[in-house]
Amino acid sequence: MITVEELRVDFRRGEDILNAVAGITFHVTAGESYGLVGESGSGKSSVLLALSGLAKEWSGTIQIAGETPTERRSMDFCRSVQMVFQDPFGSLHPKHTVDSILSEPLSIHGLGDISDRVSAALTEIGLDQSFRFRYPHQLSGGQRQRIAIARALILAPKVILLDEPTSALDVSVQAEILNLLSDIRDRRGLTFVLVSHDLAVVAHMCSRFGVMHLGELVEEMTVERLRTGEPEHPFTRQLIAAARGYEPATS
Amino acid sequence: MTPAWNSTRWLLSHTPGSKVQARLGRIYMGWLTFRSNPIGMTGLVIVALLVAVAILAPWLSEHTPFTQSLPDRLRPPSHDHWFGTDELGRDIFSRIVHGTRITLLIVCLVVIVAAPLGLVVGSVSGYFGGWLDIVAMRITDIVLAFPRLILALAFVAALGPGLENAVIAIAVTAWPPYARIARAETMTIRHSDFINAARLQGATHFRVITCHVFPMCASSLIIRVSLDMAGIILTAAGLGFLGLGAQPPAPEWGAMVSSGRQFMLDQWWVAAIPGLAILIVSLGFNLLGDGLRDVLDPRSH
Numbered sequence: 001m002i003t004v005e006e007l008r009v010d011f012r013r014g015e016d017i018l019n020a021v022a023g024i025t026f027h028v029t030a031g032e033s034y035g036l037v038g039e040s041g042s043g044k045s046s047v048l049l050a051l052s053g054l055a056k057e058w059s060g061t062i063q064i065a066g067e068t069p070t071e072r073r074s075m076d077f078c079r080s081v082q083m084v085f086q087d088p089f090g091s092l093h094p095k096h097t098v099d100s101i102l103s104e105p106l107s108i109h110g111l112g113d114i115s116d117r118v119s120a121a122l123t124e125i126g127l128d129q130s131f132r133f134r135y136p137h138q139l140s141g142g143q144r145q146r147i148a149i150a151r152a153l154i155l156a157p158k159v160i161l162l163d164e165p166t167s168a169l170d171v172s173v174q175a176e177i178l179n180l181l182s183d184i185r186d187r188r189g190l191t192f193v194l195v196s197h198d199l200a201v202v203a204h205m206c207s208r209f210g211v212m213h214l215g216e217l218v219e220e221m222t223v224e225r226l227r228t229g230e231p232e233h234p235f236t237r238q239l240i241a242a243a244r245g246y247e248p249a250t251s
Numbered sequence: 252m253t254p255a256w257n258s259t260r261w262l263l264s265h266t267p268g269s270k271v272q273a274r275l276g277r278i279y280m281g282w283l284t285f286r287s288n289p290i291g292m293t294g295l296v297i298v299a300l301l302v303a304v305a306i307l308a309p310w311l312s313e314h315t316p317f318t319q320s321l322p323d324r325l326r327p328p329s330h331d332h333w334f335g336t337d338e339l340g341r342d343i344f345s346r347i348v349h350g351t352r353i354t355l356l357i358v359c360l361v362v363i364v365a366a367p368l369g370l371v372v373g374s375v376s377g378y379f380g381g382w383l384d385i386v387a388m389r390i391t392d393i394v395l396a397f398p399r400l401i402l403a404l405a406f407v408a409a410l411g412p413g414l415e416n417a418v419i420a421i422a423v424t425a426w427p428p429y430a431r432i433a434r435a436e437t438m439t440i441r442h443s444d445f446i447n448a449a450r451l452q453g454a455t456h457f458r459v460i461t462c463h464v465f466p467m468c469a470s471s472l473i474i475r476v477s478l479d480m481a482g483i484i485l486t487a488a489g490l491g492f493l494g495l496g497a498q499p500p501a502p503e504w505g506a507m508v509s510s511g512r513q514f515m516l517d518q519w520w521v522a523a524i525p526g527l528a529i530l531i532v533s534l535g536f537n538l539l540g541d542g543l544r545d546v547l548d549p550r551s552h
Binding site for chain 2: 052053054073075078079081082083085086087090091092093094095096097099100104105108109130131133134135138148151155
């Protein structure tokens with residue numbers, strides 16, 4: 001479903017060129033959930049930007065849902081690849097109601113039954129119809145993220161790119177959103193690429209993940225090996241130690 | 252239908268049942284904020300009065316604004332002529348009342364031309380950036396660099412005096428600040444996630460600009476336009492004063508001040524009354540703009 005080979009992403013600001021991703025390769029099969037984990041600045045979000053076609057300058061090979069993402073996305077590409085952003089406060093238009101946020105993709109793609117589809121989408125993400133005509137400022141962070149998920153789902157895509165979908169939420173809401181995402185994935189047979197700095201989130205959602213460090217993919221692991229085996233790269237060990245949290249210094 | 256149906260509760264509902272209810276509720280919330288602002292309310296009352304007077308002009312004035320009566324020239328304010336008469340014996344009260352129509356017409360026409368023009372130029376150049384932005388903003392800078400009244404004067408001098416040309420001249424000089432504001436607002440949101448999300452859904456640039464960028468620019472633009480209306484009135488009056496705006500015998504306030512100038516010392520009312528009208532109306536628009544800013548500007552909360 002997704003093939004990434006020797007992907008390099010550069011950001012240019014004037015004369016300076018910042019190399020965010022330095023040639024990474026990975027494959028994701030249909031129906032799989034692949035995680036990218038790493039600290040901030042490791043280039044993991046840049047990989048998602050390139051996958052979605054939002055990054056301007058990248059080189060290498062990307063095949064996602066049979067297409068190479070470019071700045072001019074085809075309508076088919078939009079219908080097969082969607083994204084959920086990190087900050088639910090910034091990803092919903094502050095002056096649009098939930099109803100118009102969810103109906104817009106449908107009207108862009110000329111789909112009918114807009115009203116029925118919007119109400120079905122609300123039901124699917126576990127919000128009742130009373131939310132339909134609210135503005136984002138009348139919703140909590142978790143509710144907003146649900147709306148953002150509904151918006152990504154409403155075109156029935158095959159691939160969903162998740163950019164730290166829970167890092168802006170409280171811990172109790174994080175689990176709800178993650179469970180909602182995995183329910184929807186199982187029901188619809190979606191392919192996920194999940195980016196997170198939190199190894200626990202990645203381990204909960206994904207079967208396989210890559211560890212990114214300073215723009216490179218230093219190690220690929222399965223979740224089983226995370227539980228049983230030892231990681232090879234020292235940075236991965238560091239991440240695992242950080243994810244285990246505050247263990248007593250003596251152990 | 253339940254007798255206890257309460258319109259306030261319907262408007263303030265947290266679970267609106269339709270798009271219309273959600274929008275009206277939002278407007279009502281703004282109205283509640285605006286109502287508690289005495290300055291803004293004063294402005295609103297003045298502007299509402301202006302509009303009412305303009306609509307009811309023929310019924311409010313006993314005399315016609317054009318009937319000359321030389322035996323009655325330069326009469327002081329009296330029971331018969333509330334604001335006195337001018338040098339041709341015309342009733343100043345009815346001229347002021349009919350002048351509201353001209354003033355409102357100028358303001359509305361300028362706003363209808365200048366605000367959308369500035370909005371489009373600013374949001375398109377802010378959204379696309381690059382050379383388009385550079386070219387559009389340099390043109391804006393050039394227009395901004397001219398003193399407004401002087402540029403309007405030059406336009407009217409080239410096009411010939413008259414109300415329509417005055418409107419065109421003012422509109423041509425009024426759009427650059429709107430373009431600046433719209434561009435600044437657009438630049439702050441163009442890389443935001445909701446714009447990216449719309450692009451990912453396949454929205455065209457045209458759709459992103461009209462459906463996503465315009466609503467974000469609207470509130471700052473409305474504030475600026477309502478504050479500028481006073482300036483527009485003054486510029487129009489200035490052109491009228493110089494004889495380049497509405498032509499006689501149209502009861503334009505600036506032209507009335509100008510014709511009263513020669514009787515200033517002995518018959519003060521001929522110039523002072525239209526001057527006062529200009530003052531009150533521009534004050535009203537300024538106060539209204541201030542009140543709107545308190546409601547609409549997210550930074551002022």
